[in-house]
Amino acid sequence: MKALIQRVTGASVRVDGEAVGEIGSGLVVFVGVGRDDSEGDARYLANKIVNLRIFADQDEHFALSALETGGEILIVSQFTLLGDSRKGRRPSFTEAAPPDKAKQLYEFFVTQVRSTGLKAETGIFQEHMQVEIHNDGPVTLLVESKNS
Numbered sequence: 001m002k003a004l005i006q007r008v009t010g011a012s013v014r015v016d017g018e019a020v021g022e023i024g025s026g027l028v029v030f031v032g033v034g035r036d037d038s039e040g041d042a043r044y045l046a047n048k049i050v051n052l053r054i055f056a057d058q059d060e061h062f063a064l065s066a067l068e069t070g071g072e073i074l075i076v077s078q079f080t081l082l083g084d085s086r087k088g089r090r091p092s093f094t095e096a097a098p099p100d101k102a103k104q105l106y107e108f109f110v111t112q113v114r115s116t117g118l119k120a121e122t123g124i125f126q127e128h129m130q131v132e133i134h135n136d137g138p139v140t141l142l143v144e145s146k147n148s
Contacts, residue, residue: 001041001105001146002081004030007054007139011074013123014130021121026071028133031109032081033102034095034146041145042105046112049073054139066118073113076123076131077106099126 005027012022029049034041050067057063066073079102083091097105103125113120123129 001034001037001045001109001144002032003045003049003143004078004081005049005052005054005141005143006133007136008074009134009136011131011133013074013076013121014132015124015127020124020129021074021076023072023074023119023121025069025136026073026119027066028074028076028131029113030076030078030081031106032078033097033105034082035097035101037097037101037105037145039105039108042109043112044145045143046109046116048143050113050116050118052141052143054141067116070118072119072121074121074123074131075106075110075113076129077102077125 008026008028010024011028012019051065053065054062055064055069079093079096082096083093085091106125110120110122
């Protein structure tokens with residue numbers, strides 16, 4: 001699994017003009033599920049993200065995690081994270097999981113994040129979404145379960 005994480009002061013996701021998820025200060029997490037991913041990958045990624053120390057302490061150092069700050073999390077499925085653009089002009093998505101498997105692992109990931117007690121909002125799986133992000137820093141990181 002891959003996750004693109006952005007530290008934000010606020011974010012929202014809309015489907016057909018209607019807000020379906022909205023957070024204040026915290027993280028936006030775009031999640032891509034690969035063909036070979038498992039619940040272990042989702043569990044690892046959720047734990048890594050909620051404990052990742054990317055929030056500033058009083059000295060403005062990266063010292064605090066979302067768990068420590070009570071950061072909110074907006075989770076959005078994004079199969080394009082698995083896109084391979086090394087050859088040609090059109091990305092290949094052969095490494096992305098089929099929709100049924102991707103949805104199951106995406107929902108499992110959301111459950112893992114919510115089990116920490118943090119507020120976690122989501123987009124809608126396989127829908128065209130508009131995501132509004134107020135990146136803080138900007139701070140943007142890519143985390144992959146296969147590199148654990």
